[in-house]
Amino acid sequence: xxxxxxxxxxxxxxxxxxxxxxxxxxxxxxxxxxxxxxxxxxxxxxxxxxxxxxxxxxxxxxxxxxxxxxxxxxxxxxxxxxxxxxxxxxxxxxxxxxxxxxxxxxxxxxxxxxxxxxxxxxxxxxxxxxxxxxxxxxxxxxxxxxxxxxxxxxxxxxxxxxxxxxxxxxxxxxxxxxxxxxxxxxxxxxxxxxxxxxxxxxxxxxxxxxxxxxxxxxxxxxxxxxxxxxxxxxxxxxxxxxxxxxxxxxxxx
Amino acid sequence: xxxxxxxxxxxxxxxxxxxxxxxxxxxxxxxxxxxxxxxxxxxxxxxxxxxxxxxxxxxxxxxxxxxxxxxxxxxxxxxxxxxxxxxxxxxxx
Numbered sequence: 001x002x003x004x005x006x007x008x009x010x011x012x013x014x015x016x017x018x019x020x021x022x023x024x025x026x027x028x029x030x031x032x033x034x035x036x037x038x039x040x041x042x043x044x045x046x047x048x049x050x051x052x053x054x055x056x057x058x059x060x061x062x063x064x065x066x067x068x069x070x071x072x073x074x075x076x077x078x079x080x081x082x083x084x085x086x087x088x089x090x091x092x093x094x095x096x097x098x099x100x101x102x103x104x105x106x107x108x109x110x111x112x113x114x115x116x117x118x119x120x121x122x123x124x125x126x127x128x129x130x131x132x133x134x135x136x137x138x139x140x141x142x143x144x145x146x147x148x149x150x151x152x153x154x155x156x157x158x159x160x161x162x163x164x165x166x167x168x169x170x171x172x173x174x175x176x177x178x179x180x181x182x183x184x185x186x187x188x189x190x191x192x193x194x195x196x197x198x199x200x201x202x203x204x205x206x207x208x209x210x211x212x213x214x215x216x217x218x219x220x221x222x223x224x225x226x227x228x229x230x231x232x233x234x235x236x237x238x239x240x241x242x243x244x245x246x247x248x249x250x251x252x253x
Numbered sequence: 254x255x256x257x258x259x260x261x262x263x264x265x266x267x268x269x270x271x272x273x274x275x276x277x278x279x280x281x282x283x284x285x286x287x288x289x290x291x292x293x294x295x296x297x298x299x300x301x302x303x304x305x306x307x308x309x310x311x312x313x314x315x316x317x318x319x320x321x322x323x324x325x326x327x328x329x330x331x332x333x334x335x336x337x338x339x340x341x342x343x344x345x346x
Binding site (some may be wrong): 035036037040041044071100144148 | 257278280281284285286288289292293296
């Protein structure tokens with residue numbers, strides 16, 4: 001693979017890994033949702049993200065051109081090979097944390113996919129376009145919950161406030177431009193992540209205000225996920241997600 | 254959440270003209286009822302439109318009024334179009 005291809009592979013891998021890990025996290029709620037309707041709704045989002053992950057990882061495999069498909073990329077890589085944001089591997093904790101994580105991600109994901117609609121690469125354009133329709137609904141849903149819980153009863157407000165603040169330090173990574181991002185932007189395959197920061201903050205502030213929640217103050221931001229430096233939490237996610245292929249290599253159903 | 258009211262869900266399918274009752278669900282308000290209906294009842298691409306109605310807003314006929322309500326038409330089979338023979342020459346009926 002050429003140097004060009006290596007950067008492109010890395011870029012698409014990041015897009016796929018975000019979706020895959022968040023999907024796996026949401027799937028942990030399956031059968032444990034607060035009410036049946038919400039259980040189904042949350043699992044629907046998980047499945048949307050899984051579908052998107054499959055498209056990105058399949059595409060990454062093609063770009064890499066070493067014969068790895070989406071399954072191999074999902075099930076046969078170790079933690080340091082994963083390129084997802086730290087935000088999406090954070091624990092579900094209570095429902096407020098799950099919703100806050102989703103809301104921060106959805107607001108960013110939506111802007112990102114919108115920007116990628118004008119990518120110079122047809123594959124990136126097509127997957128973004130298809131995903132954007134689903135993500136519009138995800139954002140609508142998670143914003144709605146932030147408002148309901150924030151502007152709800154005393155306890156839901158307190159929990160939402162805690163979650164919004166607890167996850168804030170993982171939001172900086174979404175707008176970070178490293179060598180891969182810069183090159184992808186120069187080749188017009190990717191977009192300027194820094195330019196997404198203002199519209200993201202606008203959207204988040206507007207929703208938090210409606211939810212009677214305070215926008216967290218600027219603070220030190222945790223980073224590393226995009227480079228493969230993860231919290232120990234990712235290991236547990238992979239242990240569960242990859243168990244079958246590790247224990248029974250090549251198993252199919 | 255146990256105090257969420259019950260809603261009846263009506264979906265208009267891809268080809269159907271009328272909304273059809275598909276089931277019920279719990280939701281705190283109409284907006285959430287629509288969302289929940291989308292997530293519970295249109296997962297297999299069933300719908301193009303959703304209606305939700307609070308179950309308590311539905312007035313139903315009384316089961317013990319069945320005879321009073323439905324006995325009369327039972328003897329009037331001539332109200333069915335199949336009661337009349339249709340001549341072969343008539344097309345597109």
